Amino acid sequence: MRVLAAMSGGVDSAVAAARAVAAGHEVTGVHLALSAKPGTLRTGARGCCTIEDARDARRAADVLGIPFYVWDFAERFTEEVVDEFVAEYAAGRTPNPCLRCNEKIKFEALLDKAIALGFDAVATGHYARLSTVDGVVELRRSADDGKDQSYVLASLTHEQLAHAMFPLGDSTKAEVRVEAAERGLQVADKPDSHDICFIPDGDTRGFLTRRLGEQPGVLVDDETGAVLGRHVGVHEFTVGQRKGLGIDAPAPDGRPRYVLSLEPVSGTVRVGAAEKLQVTEIVAQRPVTRITFDGPVECVAQVRAHGGLAPAVAEVVDGELLVHLREPLSGVAPGQAVAVYREDAEAGDLVLASATISATQ
The missing domain is CATH 2.40.30.10 (Translation factors)
Structure with missing residues (x-):
């Protein structure tokens, strides 16, 4: 098969591409440029969209001896993932940008382009397994429970899964790193990316405030209705949050308070006891x-x-x-x-x- 390997610059996608090559497929590597202004270097283990990552992906493709390209998906990524992320927080909801990126970018925009160019499948470094029953492709958890990513792939359709390959599904992360070293891939010991790739400093609250501005509101005790504090926007909070609430006085029973609900129209953040969550x-x-x-x-x-x-x-x-x-x-x-x-x-x-x-x- 003709396989397009999505190569982020990390160890997982590099080994996934290597396994596709070893399986005898005709593989082409592609790195998705998702940021209009990519950073020069990664910030610790955060992010996966820097110039350094693109170079790491290219070096891995060179080791594997496969063609390699960089495709600019920055505008689509901003519209489908970043803008939606901001809008969801503004509406008092808690989105999962990784799930949306898989759905809208890697297995919609990328897959559509790959099929248009004559590729049969897109291979990624996700930890998940595929099986076929009566001609229908099914999605299953990976062998490594600690790395399983089927949850963030669960919104993919049958048609998208039919053109997907997850070569790492039967492996553990430790096995993947050992294999990368044996194959001479320089990313074998590269730290995993984590958190939100388009917020490389990890300051989600600051990122949202810069996008949405200040929208003052109050924190209210869910039991008594008493105003306990003020805030600059419901986007600073998520349901279940305990720290950083800005409430000076403890609860009467001395127990911590948690965010129970967000009301963006009124700007009200309701807080209360853990059992109410x-x-x-x-x-x-x-x-x-x-x-x-x-x-x-x-x-x-x-x-x-x-x-x-x-x-x-x-x-x-x-x-x-x-x-x-x-x-x-x-x-x-x-x-x-x-x-x-x-x-x-x-x-x-x-x-x-x-x-x-x-x-x-």
């Missing part, structure tokens, strides 16, 4: 399903990229994914994604559906 019902919009939901389905729900799992029952009603948690989860916020899985110890848990959370109870 517990959620047992999730309503999610725009579901992408991999099975036919003829009724309630036993599953495991996941609400964060790493962690946030609970046994559940899911069903699709009137175009929405309803998830009834058998065990409560905390810090579940509108804007996050919920993915539901069928447990399968032998083949890897199967992704049944994914949707964007719109309400909780």
